[in-house]
Amino acid sequence: MRERTFAPGRTLIYFIVLLIAVAWLAPLAVVVLNSLRTNEEIAQGSMIGWPQHLAWSNYAAAWSGFCVAETCAGIRPYMLNSALVTIPATVFSTLLGAVAGYAVSLWRFRGDNWIYGVVTLGIFLPQQMRLLPWTIVLRDTGLMNTLTGLVVIHTIQGLSFTTLFCRNYYVAIPQELIRAARIDGAGFFRIFWRIILPLSPPILVVTVIWQFTHIWNEFLYGVTFTTGQQQPVTAALIALSAAVADIPQHGVQSAAVIIAALPTLLIYLFGGRYFVRGLTAGAVK
Amino acid sequence: MNFAVSTRQGRPAASEVLRRLPEYLTIWVPLLLSAAHLIAFSLWTVWISFTPSTLVPVSGWVGLRNYSAVAASRNWQIAFDNLLLFGSAFVLLSLAAGLILAILLDQRIRGENVLRSVFLYPLAVSFVVTGTVWSWLLNPGLGIEKLVHDLGWTSFRFDWLIDRDMAIWTIVIAAIWQSSGFAMALFLAGLRSVDSDLIKAAQIDGAGPVRIYRRVILPTLWPITITVIVIQLQFAISTFDLVRALTNGGPGIATQLPALVVYDLMFQRSLLGRGAAAAVLMLLILLAVLLPYAAWRYIQRRRTNHA
Numbered sequence: 001m002r003e004r005t006f007a008p009g010r011t012l013i014y015f016i017v018l019l020i021a022v023a024w025l026a027p028l029a030v031v032v033l034n035s036l037r038t039n040e041e042i043a044q045g046s047m048i049g050w051p052q053h054l055a056w057s058n059y060a061a062a063w064s065g066f067c068v069a070e071t072c073a074g075i076r077p078y079m080l081n082s083a084l085v086t087i088p089a090t091v092f093s094t095l096l097g098a099v100a101g102y103a104v105s106l107w108r109f110r111g112d113n114w115i116y117g118v119v120t121l122g123i124f125l126p127q128q129m130r131l132l133p134w135t136i137v138l139r140d141t142g143l144m145n146t147l148t149g150l151v152v153i154h155t156i157q158g159l160s161f162t163t164l165f166c167r168n169y170y171v172a173i174p175q176e177l178i179r180a181a182r183i184d185g186a187g188f189f190r191i192f193w194r195i196i197l198p199l200s201p202p203i204l205v206v207t208v209i210w211q212f213t214h215i216w217n218e219f220l221y222g223v224t225f226t227t228g229q230q231q232p233v234t235a236a237l238i239a240l241s242a243a244v245a246d247i248p249q250h251g252v253q254s255a256a257v258i259i260a261a262l263p264t265l266l267i268y269l270f271g272g273r274y275f276v277r278g279l280t281a282g283a284v285k
Numbered sequence: 286m287n288f289a290v291s292t293r294q295g296r297p298a299a300s301e302v303l304r305r306l307p308e309y310l311t312i313w314v315p316l317l318l319s320a321a322h323l324i325a326f327s328l329w330t331v332w333i334s335f336t337p338s339t340l341v342p343v344s345g346w347v348g349l350r351n352y353s354a355v356a357a358s359r360n361w362q363i364a365f366d367n368l369l370l371f372g373s374a375f376v377l378l379s380l381a382a383g384l385i386l387a388i389l390l391d392q393r394i395r396g397e398n399v400l401r402s403v404f405l406y407p408l409a410v411s412f413v414v415t416g417t418v419w420s421w422l423l424n425p426g427l428g429i430e431k432l433v434h435d436l437g438w439t440s441f442r443f444d445w446l447i448d449r450d451m452a453i454w455t456i457v458i459a460a461i462w463q464s465s466g467f468a469m470a471l472f473l474a475g476l477r478s479v480d481s482d483l484i485k486a487a488q489i490d491g492a493g494p495v496r497i498y499r500r501v502i503l504p505t506l507w508p509i510t511i512t513v514i515v516i517q518l519q520f521a522i523s524t525f526d527l528v529r530a531l532t533n534g535g536p537g538i539a540t541q542l543p544a545l546v547v548y549d550l551m552f553q554r555s556l557l558g559r560g561a562a563a564a565v566l567m568l569l570i571l572l573a574v575l576l577p578y579a580a581w582r583y584i585q586r587r588r589t590n591h592a
Contacts, residue, residue, distance in 0.1 A: 010392070017389050021403045024462065027418045028406075034421075046431035047421045096315040103312040118320040124575055125323055126523050128547045128564040132333055132557060133326040136342065159319040188308040217411035219526040224552060234413040238530060241417060250421065261414045268409035272402050275409060276470055 034254035035059065042250045055251060062255035067243065075256050077229060078236035082216055083263075084147050085232055089154035090211040094204060096155070097162020102196050104163070105170040106178045107188060116167065122160030127220050130157075138225055145230050150222065154215045161214075162207050165281055169203035170196065209271050210278035213264045233260045327568075334561035342557055351562035360549070361563065364541040367453050368570070371542065372521040375460045376514055382461060383468020383513065384506075388498065390469070391476045401473070405466035412463070416530025419459040420446065423531075449539040452532055456524070456540060459531055464520065468513045475509040476502065508585070515578045522571050543567045 034042060035058050036051040064074035071077075103109065104116040134153060135144075143149030173196070181191050222232040231239065237260055240253065268275055302309075334352070337345045355361050386404055390397050407415055422428040425444035433441040445451035479502050487501045525544035532540040534549075547567060551560030 010394075013389055013392050013394060017386075017394065017400060020386065021400055024403050024407070024466075027415070027422060027462070030422065031418050042427075045435055046429075047424075047427045048429070048432045099311055100315050100319075103316075107312070109312060115316050115320050118323060119316055122319060122323050124519065124571065125327065126544075126564070126567050126571060127525075128523070128544060128567055129330045130322070130326045131330075131547070131551060131564070132342070132561055133322075133329045136329075156318055156322055159315055160323075163316070163319070188305075188311070213409055217413070219411065219413050219529070220548075224548075234411050234526070237413050237417060241420075241530075250427070253417075257414050257417055261410045264409045264411070265406070268402075268406055272405070272409075276405060279408065279467060280470060280474060 031254045031257055034250060035062075035258050037251050039249045039251045043248075047250060058251045058255040059259070061249075061252045062259055066240075066249065066252050066256075071229065075233055075236055075240075075259060078231055078233040079259065081147060081226075081230060082232040082234070085150045085154065085222075086212055086215045089151045089158060089215050090208055092151070092155040093158030093162050093211055094207045097159055097207060098166045098197075098200060098204065099192060100159065100163040101166025101168075101170050102192055103188075105167045106173060106175060106196070107191075116163070119160055120164050122157060123164065131220075131224060134221070134225065145226050147226075147230060149225055150232070153221055153225070154211075154218070158211050158215070161210060165207045165210070165278070166200075166203055168281065169200070173199060205271065206274045206278045206281065209267055209274050212267060213275065216264050330561045330564055333557055334565050336558050338557040338561070340555045340557070347558065351558040352566070355546075355550070355559050355563045355566065358546075360538055360541055360546050361543070361566075363538055364543045364546045367540060367542055368522065371453055371456055371460075371524070372518055374454075374457045375521055376517045378457065379461045379465045379468050379517055380510065380513060382465040384472050386465065386469040387472035387476055390473055401466075401470070404469055407463040408466055410463075412526035413530045415459060415463050416527045419455065419462075420531045423455050423458070446532065447536055449536055452536060452540045456528055456531060459527060460521070460524070463527070464517065468517070471509050471513055472506060475506045479505050511578070511581065515574060518574045519571060522567060522574070543570070 030048055033049065033051055034047055036054045036056070037049065038055045038058075041052055041055075042049075062074055064076050066072065066074055100119070104112045138144040138149045138153075141149075143152065177195060178191060181195060186194070217234065218232070219234040219238075223235040223238065226232070226235065237256065240256060244253065333342055335346055335348065336343060337347045337350075390400060394400070423443070423446040425431065425442075425447060430441060430443045433443070445455050483501055484497060487497045492500065523544055524542055525548070528534060528540055528542055528545060534541045534545050543563065544567065547560055547563045549560075550556045550563055554560075
């Protein structure tokens with residue numbers, strides 16, 4: 001294979017890679033440092049700088065103090081909204097996707113390939129094509145401006161991804177296994193419960209991480225279908241920037257940004273491997 | 286082929302259907318909900334785009350009038366030009382960055398896992414967050430320009446964010462930073478799957494590392510390159526959150542993109558018909574990318590099946 005010996009070329013490689021890595025980490029470092037500087041300190045200098053003394057109070061203010069629009073409860077209620085949308089929608093879409101993936105890959109039924117093909121089109125269809133219909137459906141079902149409405153949307157739309165992930169994982173399971181179980185009299189549910197589910201943890205982790213990250217980070221539906229106190233945290237962050245445009249509070253805003261990004265960052269930190277697998281699985285169909 | 290076990294003579298009895306009802310419901314309800322909403326919602330939006338709907342959807346037929354109104358609007362024209370510039374610059378540069386990063390990481394360097402995580406972490410963060418952060422960094426009164434001024438170089442200028450002609454490049458910068466890691470991950474997987482015998486053979490022939498990359502390794506990356514291009518283009522076409530957080534389409538409407546025009550027409554100007562027409566136009570742009578790709582994939586798959 002390629003050379004392994006020490007050479008000036010290798011030093012150069014390390015130098016370049018580390019330089020790019022620093023550039024990639026810089027925005028994160030800047031926000032973390034800013035979240036520990038007082039608003040006054042930032043106003044005197046620039047957004048880029050070392051904290052003179054650690055202003056942990058920014059986090060308290062961001063969590064439960066500052067005002068978005070007319071309410072002053074920090075980003076806590078919006079974090080809660082995001083959690084209340086993201087967790088149920090992740091669980092439902094993953095479970096339904098696992099069953100659907102199992103049905104189209106192993107159970108097989110008339111029209112399975114056809115309907116699977118249509119479902120996966122959802123990966124490509126722009127959200128903008130569904131905005132007006134969802135608006136009308138939510139209005140007519142009374143789910144406009146509710147967290148339940150967002151859960152419904154993310155569950156149904158998430159199925160395109162979760163079914164694809166699970167189906168592509170399950171096709172590797174030999175069909176004979178299912179056939180033998182059916183001859184033994186096992187039905188659809190028992191085979192899923194006894195055979196498929198115990199084989200599924202790897203793909204379920206990938207799917208859950210993927211869904212959680214995407215639903216948590218979603219913005220367009222959140223900002224379109226909810227207002228005020230019902231908004232998820234991504235929409236609230238934008239509302240916050242607009243609200244403080246006259247008197248910026250960059251220290252507190254930085255802390256709010258960090259808090260909002262923390263759940264998905266932590267998941268990435270601990271399950272990055274699975275997150276990347278989801279990325280590439282979505283790409284190489 | 287699939288009914289080897291369940292095949293019985295003729296139709297299943299009614300009692301059999303009833304017994305298996307929970308199974309049928311579990312299989313069909315989620316799949317049908319998903320498929321039906323995709324088809325019905327698309328058709329619905331297409332239908333609205335042909336109606337004179339403004340504040341609420343109304344029936345009626347205006348032909349292509351909404352489309353011509355959108356296409357003639359300055360907003361859309363700027364958005365479309367921006368998409369062409371942003372799309373091509375972002376795709377080319379993130380492709381180059383991703384490939385360079387992948388090749389560098391492929392040199393058996395220490396700490397590869399950590400470095401890979403560093404290049405990929407922006408993908409785990411919301412575009413609202415990263416857009417906000419970049420709007421601070423690129424704001425001349427707050428970020429990089431201010432820092433350099435404070436350090437003493439007062440004539441330094443980096444004010445693209447408030448420069449009508451350059452503002453679109455701030456979105457390119459943020460988008461590259463956020464998603465080059467994705468290209469890197471796919472390229473790295475491709476580099477790792479190159480047949481090592483091929484490389485050995487080239488080495489025996491006396492080829493140097495640069496030559497091996499150019500002649501042996503990179504040519505095998507073509508299919509991955511095309512996949513990356515298509516996915517990044519798909520991202521570029523539907524970019525919304527990032528621009529909303531970074532420039533909100535400004536200064537003025539200098540960084541308008543199609544997704545922002547759709548939102549603006551639908552929910553800020555309450556011109557539902559035109560908004561729907563703009564959404565359909567977005568879909569057509571996307572199809573112009575995806576259909577050739579699907580055809581290419583289909584031909585490739587048939588070729589490998591025949592081989």
